[in-house]
Amino acid sequence: MDTVKKTTIYDLAQLTGASPSTVSAALNGTWRQRRIKESTVRQIQSIAAQQGYRTNLQARGLRQSRSGLAGLIMPMYDNRFFASLAQSFEVEARRRGLCPITVSTHRDPEEEQRTAETLISYAVDSLFVAGATDPDAISRLCRDAGLRHVNVDLPGSLAPSVISDNHAGAVALTEAMFDARPKGEDHADERLKGRIYFLGGREKDFATSERIAGFREVVTRRSGHCAEEQIVATGYNPETVARQAQVLFQNPETAPRALLVNSTIAFEGGLSFLGSLPPETVESLVVGCYDYDPFVRYLRFPVVMVRQDVEGLIREAFQLLTSEPLPTDSTDSAAPKIIKVNPALVTPA
């Protein structure tokens, strides 16, 4: 015997003398409404267990056109935010009796589409689309399949979305930086005038642009003005960021006294440069990071961080999934709901 042949309800029907439909009902829990005698059910169940029977979920899924699966599509795993997101997703999905499966797509739009199609073709019952490069393309696929789905972290225009409140996060972070009192400094807003910078990210990215807006708002309010030069957002690449940091520190007149770094990746670049500065310069510097990493707490200087409320995002996403109606055919005039979740400020101990 080469391939193992699995037991089916037909085998069990033979063994128990019942019909396949009775076996099916006995095993999937519908036996009560199908008026199967309890003793029959128990007999079938015991034989099923003894035979090591497992329901073929593809067959069930085919018949019911449901699968019991909840899918999550993300760009990647090895990033703290997305890893936590997957983690929370898993917990919440299981809590709802679903089997959570996660697929990452490398920020490749085509891969995203293909993956979405695959998951849809497997009849996942719901789809979470996190940080997609083109959420609306996926929404169209889902709509054609009548599949409930939510965008997470990056909003789309064709499906409800749950996103972090980047603006509020940036406001809180910037305020905290203005309020910080670095070692030995009696910090007044005056000190940061023109000397607080936003570093990293891409201005046209949805999240970054909202953060920059929040940053600008606070800086303008507390310094009276926010110059264009105070925003340096030309990417996440650590080396680039390191170079840019270096440039900022070149002119002693305008050298940063506060530095808000956008994302931990960019932060790594910032760090590798800050390490080369004299300790006293670094110690009087106020550093903020829009992102969270536990080890950042143990650097040689304090850093204010913003940590996204991942559990909150996922909870709201599940909420939306059940509360929002499926978009009607084509005449959906109302823009889908967007929920913003507040991130948390993590201040140094």
Added chain:
Amino acid sequence: MDTVKKTTIYDLAQLTGASPSTVSAALNGTWRQRRIKESTVRQIQSIAAQQGYRTNLQARGLRQSRSGLAGLIMPMYDNRFFASLAQSFEVEARRRGLCPITVSTHRDPEEEQRTAETLISYAVDSLFVAGATDPDAISRLCRDAGLRHVNVDLPGSLAPSVISDNHAGAVALTEAMFDARPKGEDHADERLKGRIYFLGGREKDFATSERIAGFREVVTRRSGHCAEEQIVATGYNPETVARQAQVLFQNPETAPRALLVNSTIAFEGGLSFLGSLPPETVESLVVGCYDYDPFVRYLRFPVVMVRQDVEGLIREAFQLLTSEPLPTDSTDSAAPKIIKVNPALVTPA
């Protein structure tokens, strides 16, 4: 119309005037061997595209009892090692034309089993079992289903396994620590005699025990002896580790001059304590961490780290999957293959 009805090959058959089997062949690539005219095929394909046809993969899977899915079961996502593992898995699976799906199980043995069963019932074509609490239980399920699978990171006795060479990693790390020259110290092996400690982890854990063995070996070779007190392995909890570190430093006679911390989680605990020590003590301390985190490079003291070769693990796992035969019925006397992959040493710049 409430639910969207998806187009099937039967619909396409109607539209094109061909039979369902012809449509099927035209769309799944077998048309050549089924001698379908190319013009017919093209016509069918064009209509299919225009109708937005998607193969129902549950139906195909049911018929073929294959799914095109490759499954990965891991304990969790929010851990650098597992996150990287998932990442590499994804890349390698796609390279092989499979759709990679990942499920985490919270280190819960029952969840592991249930998840494995679910994936099997969906006819995944192969299963990667990473860091399972009970790999053999999963192997038994897979064997019953005739499913190819590999253990990763934690070996099992019923299926081929790919694991990190913890012993070699620990040896390399410990050697590196003996060879390190902390600031201002002309470091001789003598200095570390009885003053190098292994901190964190659980001695009965497979990985930890191998690491401890490697550590002991090097310490014995270079110091002539390794005392039991030099191994402090009672868990990963950061607070516990912090307390234990504190105790170690209490006696100035035996206070650590070198500290090998097992895992980044434990390392967080170590850090929170080291932060409270006078800088000069910390600076003359040699610190090693059996695990990798990019931010550890930027702490106020250098740390030697060990980084697992995640790509290597996954590559070898795929290799094993195709090279190793399925275990024969029950009379498999030969123990399945175990492949060890060397981790890399990451030394401070």
Added chain:
DNA sequence: TAACCTTGCACTATCGATTGTGCAAAGCAA
């Protein structure tokens, strides 16, 4: 022209479950 081969496709069973329906036997009231 007969015998045979090739081409091009249709027919039909099948994968393993779920579900609407039908029907005999048992139970019960009149």
Added chain:
DNA sequence: TTGCTTTGCACAATCGATAGTGCAAGGTTA
């Protein structure tokens, strides 16, 4: 005993694809 309701289950259709087989039309060879 008759007629009606329950109980307990079997039958058969169905989900959407794949794959074995058969067969007519058109070509080729003798």
